[in-house]
Amino acid sequence: MIDWINWESLKPGDPVYLSSEVRPYRVRCRDERFIICTKPYNPQRAVMYFIADLKERRRGPDNMVFCFGYETQEQCEERLRELQEGAIEVSRRHDVPILGGQNG
Numbered sequence: 001m002i003d004w005i006n007w008e009s010l011k012p013g014d015p016v017y018l019s020s021e022v023r024p025y026r027v028r029c030r031d032e033r034f035i036i037c038t039k040p041y042n043p044q045r046a047v048m049y050f051i052a053d054l055k056e057r058r059r060g061p062d063n064m065v066f067c068f069g070y071e072t073q074e075q076c077e078e079r080l081r082e083l084q085e086g087a088i089e090v091s092r093r094h095d096v097p098i099l100g101g102q103n104g
Contacts, residue, residue, distance in 0.1 A: 005017075005098065005099075007035060007052055007054055007098060008054065010027050010030065010035055011027060011030070012027050012028060012029055012030065013026060013027060014026070014027045016037050021039075023039055024039065025037035025038060025039045025048075025049075025050065026038060026039065028070070028073060028076040029073070029076045029077050029080050030080070031080060031084065032054070033053060033054050033055050033083075033084075034051055034052065034053060034054070034080060034083045034084070035051070035052040035054070036049065036050075036051050036070065036076045036079060036080055037049060037050055037051075037052070038070050038071075038076065045071070046071065047070050047071050049061065049070040051079075051083065051090050052098055053089075053090045054098075056090070057097060057098050057099075058090060058095040058096065058097055058098060059090065059095060059096060059098050060090050060091045060094045060095035060096060061090075061091050061094055062079065062083075062088045062089065062090065062091060063088060063089050063090065063091040063092070063093075064088055
């Protein structure tokens with residue numbers, strides 16, 4: 001199932017409800033192209049995350065084999081900088097299309 005979300009209007013702190021999930025994600029940081037969302041994964045004080053790419057209209061994890069962390073605000077902002085610089089990107093193996101907003 002593809003979720004219909006107005007991605008362009010999301011701001012840090014906003015909840016993001018996905019139809020396949022019970023609990024919402026929260027927008028941690030964003031720019032005009034990328035949105036990083038996380039939610040707690042309690043057993044190990046870790047988080048689940050995804051990155052929405054508004055230009056390519058898809059979302060998923062990053063493309064790194066070993067994740068560098070999305071647990072803190074500082075880590076999320078560092079991942080956003082890495083996305084902007086092209087050091088990481090949304091995984092093409094594990095992405096799903098996004099609908100909604102101006103282009104969806």
